[in-house]
Amino acid sequence: MTEITATRTENTRLQRIGAVLRDVMARPSGAIGLTLVVLHLVLAIVSPWIVPYDYKAMDSLQMLKPPSGAHWLGTDHLGRDVLTRTLMGGREALLVTGIATPIAVIWGGFVGIFFGLVGGRLDEVLMRVVDAFLSLPWILKMLVLIVTFGTGIEVLIPTLAFFYGIPVIRIARAATHDVVARDFVSAARARGHGRITIIRRELLPNVLDTLMVEGAMRWSWMLLAFSSLSFLGFGVSPPTPDWGLMIADGRGLMSFAPWGVLAPVVALSSLIIGINLTADALAKALGIDRAQKAPV
Amino acid sequence: MLRMLLRRLFLGAITVWIVSVIIFAGVEVLPGDACTAFLEREAKGKLLENCREAQGLNRPAVERYIEWASGAVRGDFGVSANGQKSISELVGNRLRNSLLLAICALGVGVPLAIFLGVVTGLRRDKPVDLFFSTAAVFAMTIPEFVSATVLILVFSVWLGWLPGIVLTSAGAPASEFFPEILLPVIVLAMVMTAHILRMVRSSVIEVMAGDYIQMAILKGVPYWRIVFRHALPNALLPAINVVALTIAWLLGGVVVIEVVFNYPGLGRMMIDAISDRDLPVVQAIALIVATVYVGVNLTADLMTMFLNPRLRTHALRGS
Numbered sequence: 149m150t151e152i153t154a155t156r157t158e159n160t161r162l163q164r165i166g167a168v169l170r171d172v173m174a175r176p177s178g179a180i181g182l183t184l185v186v187l188h189l190v191l192a193i194v195s196p197w198i199v200p201y202d203y204k205a206m207d208s209l210q211m212l213k214p215p216s217g218a219h220w221l222g223t224d225h226l227g228r229d230v231l232t233r234t235l236m237g238g239r240e241a242l243l244v245t246g247i248a249t250p251i252a253v254i255w256g257g258f259v260g261i262f263f264g265l266v267g268g269r270l271d272e273v274l275m276r277v278v279d280a281f282l283s284l285p286w287i288l289k290m291l292v293l294i295v296t297f298g299t300g301i302e303v304l305i306p307t308l309a310f311f312y313g314i315p316v317i318r319i320a321r322a323a324t325h326d327v328v329a330r331d332f333v334s335a336a337r338a339r340g341h342g343r344i345t346i347i348r349r350e351l352l353p354n355v356l357d358t359l360m361v362e363g364a365m366r367w368s369w370m371l372l373a374f375s376s377l378s379f380l381g382f383g384v385s386p387p388t389p390d391w392g393l394m395i396a397d398g399r400g401l402m403s404f405a406p407w408g409v410l411a412p413v414v415a416l417s418s419l420i421i422g423i424n425l426t427a428d429a430l431a432k433a434l435g436i437d438r439a440q441k442a443p444v
Numbered sequence: 445m446l447r448m449l450l451r452r453l454f455l456g457a458i459t460v461w462i463v464s465v466i467i468f469a470g471v472e473v474l475p476g477d478a479c480t481a482f483l484e485r486e487a488k489g490k491l492l493e494n495c496r497e498a499q500g501l502n503r504p505a506v507e508r509y510i511e512w513a514s515g516a517v518r519g520d521f522g523v524s525a526n527g528q529k530s531i532s533e534l535v536g537n538r539l540r541n542s543l544l545l546a547i548c549a550l551g552v553g554v555p556l557a558i559f560l561g562v563v564t565g566l567r568r569d570k571p572v573d574l575f576f577s578t579a580a581v582f583a584m585t586i587p588e589f590v591s592a593t594v595l596i597l598v599f600s601v602w603l604g605w606l607p608g609i610v611l612t613s614a615g616a617p618a619s620e621f622f623p624e625i626l627l628p629v630i631v632l633a634m635v636m637t638a639h640i641l642r643m644v645r646s647s648v649i650e651v652m653a654g655d656y657i658q659m660a661i662l663k664g665v666p667y668w669r670i671v672f673r674h675a676l677p678n679a680l681l682p683a684i685n686v687v688a689l690t691i692a693w694l695l696g697g698v699v700v701i702e703v704v705f706n707y708p709g710l711g712r713m714m715i716d717a718i719s720d721r722d723l724p725v726v727q728a729i730a731l732i733v734a735t736v737y738v739g740v741n742l743t744a745d746l747m748t749m750f751l752n753p754r755l756r757t758h759a760l761r762g763s
Binding site: 376 | 458460588593692701
């Protein structure tokens with residue numbers, strides 16, 4: 149009997165994922181967005197094998213050359229192939245944000261759900277601390293840590309995961325508050341279930357949709373932060389190719405060699421827009437109104 | 445009502461206090477202090493001891509926090525580690541420049557966003573809505589340094605219409621920042637317009653679907669009257685909070701734009717101070733920006749409360 153119920157929930161869960169995915173793909177924004185995201189992910193994985201040149205190979209005879217048969221997107225100020233560097237320029241960003249986003253959503257989500265359920269004095273204090281953290285500009289918080297501990301990914305991943313988890317606390321807490329007053333939570337309490345069981349069995353399934361959409365949004369903001377840091381010279385260190393760094397390098401030579409800037413601009417923009425369109429479609433498919441989201 | 449007001453003010457003050465503790469504790473916990481930063485990393489022994497003695501860094505942290513915080517309340521943030529200049533004087537001009545940038549961007553962005561938001565909301569799913577909604581997604585998702593770079597390339601390098609970099613010094617009178625300030629204002633206004641537009645649009649759609657609007661339509665009230673008298677006052681209320689968040693973002697998040705355009709504002713000063721590890725300056729800027737953030741959000745909450753009759757009576761009943 150129990151086994152039958154278990155397989156049935158398993159089935160409906162898979163069916164639901166399938167239905168949501170179909171719904172996302174049925175919307176123009178979702179179809180375009182998901183295609184862009186998948187394309188970027190595939191390129192990030194396979195790019196080392198398909199790029200025409202070595203990303204750090206300099207060629208003093210081929211500096212700032214416009215697009216040609218040999219260099220489809222031209223060369224930069226050190227004679228490096230722009231196409232190669234653009235194709236590989238998202239790897240570091242996707243690696244760092246790809247690890248940091250789930251960590252941020254998980255820790256922020258759990259803290260938010262827990263305090264949303266427990267409430268009381270401690271919850272009140274925590275929310276003030278969250279407010280205090282949110283009132284500091286992101287770039288200041290991150291830069292202070294990066295300048296102190298260095299710019300490697302072993303610093304960037306925990307830093308991003310920590311700071312981007314804080315706003316998730318608030319979202320998860322608000323979503324939990326919507327659920328906590330419902331009858332099935334009171335019933336679970338009356339049955340004598342502990343907090344952990346209530347969180348796992350009653351709250352988490354109901355808050356998960358919100359967290360998924362939130363995670364997608366955090367991912368795009370994190371990418372924005374990561375590339376901004378690279379642009380300012382606090383992220384990826386040369387000669388590793390990175391879009392933010394390429395734009396910063398190419399900016400001064402924009403009047404002679406606009407291709408050096410435009411290629412990473414298009415690459416970075418298409419990835420971030422892709423994520424946002426996907427998140428939008430996902431929110432609509434799951435029935436979560438995201439229009440009221442603030443630009444944190 | 446008064447009790448509600450006082451409660452909000454009290455919570456805001458508590459938040460600012462926690463921020464000040466986080467800022468101070470953060471600088472305490474991180475390796476290095478003002479003296480190691482000033483004397484470079486190799487600083488050891490007697491020199492370092494003398495410096496710490498002179499700066500008063502040997503005293504207990506709580507004592508120094510109280511001194512720092514009470515100074516900050518009076519607007520005195522001490523002196524910078526590099527050059528020993530008064531931080532209040534250094535920050536003053538920069539804060540004014542950032543405010544100038546923010547006010548110009550708001551002046552352009554808010555009316556434009558409300559206008560476009562109402563138009564797209566009323567013409568939902570029509571070509572005009574699809575065009576501006578798509579444009580808004582682009583404007584708000586593309587990183588600011590990317591849109592700034594593209595705009596410089598187009599308007600400054602290719603067309604030569606606007607200067608692509610700010611060369612005016614920090615202390616110059618506000619009028620001298622024109623026309624150099626125009627491109628940064630356009631970039632900021634673009635992002636802001638996109639955020640507020642989306643909010644206004646969805647809120648107009650929601651309000652227009654309400655029963656009382658349907659009622660007014662059925663009663664034969666002229667369309668423009670429905671829009672301006674019945675729908676907009678309700679639809680624009682939630683926009684206040686988004687505008688507040690945008691103002692807060694403007695003061696903190698414009699760092700990248702100020703760097704791109706070489707604009708002498710608070711954001712660029714912050715980056716320079718962090719790179720130089722000039723901790724007293726970093727602390728001061730962090731506290732100022734956080735206070736503005738809390739203040740602006742508080743104002744928005746109170747404004748929404750005063751303007752919304754439902755919340756008003758609710759607050760009255762509460763007190």
